[in-house]
Amino acid sequence: MEITKLLSRRSFLAGSAKAGTVAAAAPLLTACTDDSKDRPQDPGAPDFANMKVAMLADVHFHDVFGDYEFSDYNSEVTIRSMQDSVGSTRMFNENYFAFISALEELGEQGIKYICLLGDFTDDGQIDTLAGFNRVVKPYIEKYGFEFFIANGNHDPVRPFGRDQTKNFLRHDGASVQVTSDFNRGFTPGSIVQEQHKTERMFGAGYEHMFDVLADYGFRNKPSYLHYETPWGSEQFEDRGLNITGNDGTTAWCPDATYLAEPENGLWICSVDMNIYTPRENGDWDLRAIGWEEGKTHKKEVFEWLKDVTRRAEEQGKALIIFSHYPITEYLNKSANDFYYVFNDASYNNTRVPTPDTADQAIAAGIKVQFGGHIHVNDTAVHRNEQGSLVNIQSPSLAAYTPSYKLVKPHSPDLFEIETHTLKHVRDYDALFPYYRREMDWREWAGADVPWKIMLEAKDYRDLMFRHLEVLIEISLKNRWGEDMKTLFEARTPLFWLMALSELETNINSSQILSLLNVMNDTASDDDVISRADSLNIGADMIQAINAVYAHIAEYGLNRQQMMTAAFNEICLATLYQRNGDELALEDLSYKLLIPVNVATDLFARHDSDGDLDTIDWEHDYVGGNPKNGGEVKMEDCDLNTIKSRFAALARLYYQFRHAQPADHFFIDLKLGEVQDMAGNKLFI
Structure with missing residues (x-):
């Protein structure tokens, strides 16, 4: 086996943005070297090599x-x-x-x-x-x-x-x-x-x-070696359970969960985590948050899964469990920051499974689960004293980035995952x-x-790229706080955003707007300092601009490079990465991403506790709650509010850099470890 190592897209994000430094590509798992094809095979053994x-x-x-x-x-x-x-x-x-x-x-x-x-x-x-x-x-x-x-x-x-x-x-x-x-x-x-x-x-x-x-x-077939449901039957009238709604109404609800063995050694388990709750008027509610409600309303399914995972391990089956919903926190602990900055309820804390849900999944023996629903490409690992759980989010074929996952079980405990994007x-x-x-x-x-x-x-990938851009322009940005929307529409260059973030004076909304009127890509330092002088913050602005020069010099960048990217491009790049994770880096210019990473490194100074891995709700969010981010009115906005937005962006980019691989990777299910393979090409 000859191995060629390349710089992976994940390595770019994980490595330092400073000039002249790159992160090395991740080493290969030793288990990847497979000489099993040279050994005689038991005709009755599972054919993992071709699964x-x-x-x-x-x-x-x-x-x-x-x-x-x-x-x-x-x-x-x-x-x-x-x-x-x-x-x-x-x-x-x-x-x-x-x-x-x-x-x-x-x-x-x-x-x-x-x-x-x-x-x-x-x-x-x-x-x-x-x-x-x-x-x-x-x-x-x-x-x-x-x-x-x-x-x-x-x-x-x-x-x-x-x-x-x-x-x-x-x-x-x-x-x-x-x-x-x-x-x-x-x-x-x-x-x-x-x-x-x-x-x-x-x-x-x-x-x-x-x-x-x-x-x-959904039903057994002669070709299956094994088939079962949690309900002991595949007939519609037997497959379901009684569910009680918020008003106390109880009604029988069908369930589509099943386990099938299409070939020896491969167990495919589809879990129905749609939780419909009945209402007194005969209608049903569906909050579409999946496992979070399922642990309460579908305890029978959790118990059945516990038995399935035990039998799969005892019998040496490669068990693939999938549902529509994520089973762990996704988006690299960033859901609340996305909610705060972009006011997108689809990614807020009410949709993210709590740690307790992931703990219960681990107790049920689940080691890896494939989910959708969120239209994002993501890999997340949850660990506790009992073990580890890997949640793999497959992106939507109908949105950016249009991709699917390919799973290769090399053994019951070692899965290889590849992500294929539809372009042509x-x-x-x-x-x-x-x-x-x-x-x-x-x-x-x-x-x-x-x-x-x-x-x-x-091409199709480009169509989906443009779709997200148009969606932001005509719909998503209208939900944002007015300060975010103002910065987006002003297309303020990064250099000036950094200068704003370094001002020590907490200026009000009218002063902010006055500065934004001159902070364009053709303005000189003197132009902005002159406007700041008229607002009685000239000395503060000089200090702020000098701080920006000192910061970008550490990264080998200059003023013009920081002028080429504007706030609207930061927003677009961030949301593209939210959806596509490292897949988005193929569509985003490094000439944009490097300045953005340099700027967010500066913005990190405004994180309230100085720890980008945690969120101090009381001090990091307006009113102590991320949902208040969309309620900000420009007349009530001050510079500290904008700095809190910048700090949230810094946390988002910190998590991007430290995320689990989401393109090509291995999962060791015994250890719950994920190994990046995006930087390696294999020639066998």
Whole structure:
């Protein structure tokens, strides 16, 4: 075996940003050197050398050639509008082509087993489930795929189904409201002009899902060597438990958890952690926080998992456990800082599993779990006295960064994980002509078209990159505190942000705005000092600018390099890394990342306790709570508030640098250790 070591993307973040220093690539695990192919094999032994399982999360499949019985409106395709897509965390149509591309890619690699980690459809409509079957069956016949599905909060949306309503794009660029609710009223508008009612839009429940998708793990098959559920049966009426809601109402709820052995030695376990709680009026609630509620409402599943993990270890099985939800804290202990800076409730502390949940998972014997739901690429390790638990988050195929995980169990205790990103997707731009009609219609109706840049995408990965940028511009930033939004829209260069952070005087909002008016990329030091003089802080500004020069000199950088990056680019780079982890570094220029890392090193001085590994809620957040970050009004903002934002950014970048590998890595399940492989190429 010849080994070539390269500088990994993780090494760049983990190493010092100072000039002339790079971190060495991580050493290889010795277990990677496998001479088992030279030894005679027991015909009855598991074939670990050829086991490969793909993990696809949050496909959000929508059938763009579906049958919603509305051919009078659009006889060619049944697609959602681009306007709807850019207002969502995911694309609605192009994921159809991305899913097919992923299947073709997996087939060419010889992968047989494919796990879908929930939200495999976009709300589980009757037509969507039929379309899913129609798309995958030819690939099953061609490549011999075996699918194993975990259901997510989008499939099904409720245990026994629920009406759904979506806007579809009409052939001329207007929209049609399509609904399964035959009692729903409708008022035409300039964009959504008509309503169409069809039962095929109905979001089906568990029973229909079990019937239509029975061959994808939900029911036993002759080819399985072993199959079981926690309920001792695979029949719908037996698979479930009584759940009590917040108002005391108790009702029976189905559960889709199962264990299948498709080949000797490989156990694939899909865990249903959708927790629907009944209400007195007959409806159901779904908070979509998974394991955090599951430990209370699905104790039977935890007990069953404890038995499954024990048997797997005794019998030498490679056990792959997956669900729709993360089982540990994700985002490198940064969820609250993301909430504080970017006011994104999708990543706040109410969605992050508590340490107690991870502890209970370890008590159940779980050593590694694959999850989705959050649309991020991430690896996290939780340890306690009983052992270790590795949670691997697979990103969504329908969002940035569109990727899937490939799992290779080299033994029951050693897993290799590779992350494959979809870049070249055939027909990724096939629907662009329809979006141009939509653009024309919106312009005629006097509506904004904020997504024109999307139609310039050069490939699928670039399309998802642009999607996140547009989502931030038209939606996400509007939730931020006004100070964050002001800095973003002012596009203030890093050099001046650093100078602001070094001011010792706690200036008010009007003084901050006055400085921002001159702090652009063409302003000289004298220009800014002159404005500061008019605010009676000239001497303070001179000291601050000198401190910035001293800081960047330590890293071998100059003023111009710190002027090339602005605050809006910091925000974009941060959110790209939140979604893609080290995968995002391929799309972000080092000319941006180096100044950002240098700036955040300076911002770290404003962390209240000087420890970037911890958060002092009382002093690090406005009002002692990260959720207050989105409530900041500019008139109430002072420089100390902005410094607290900068300190949170410093903590985010500290965690980026010290995160677990999330691209190509090994997991030693006995030790709970993760070994980075992104900096090594193997030639065997």
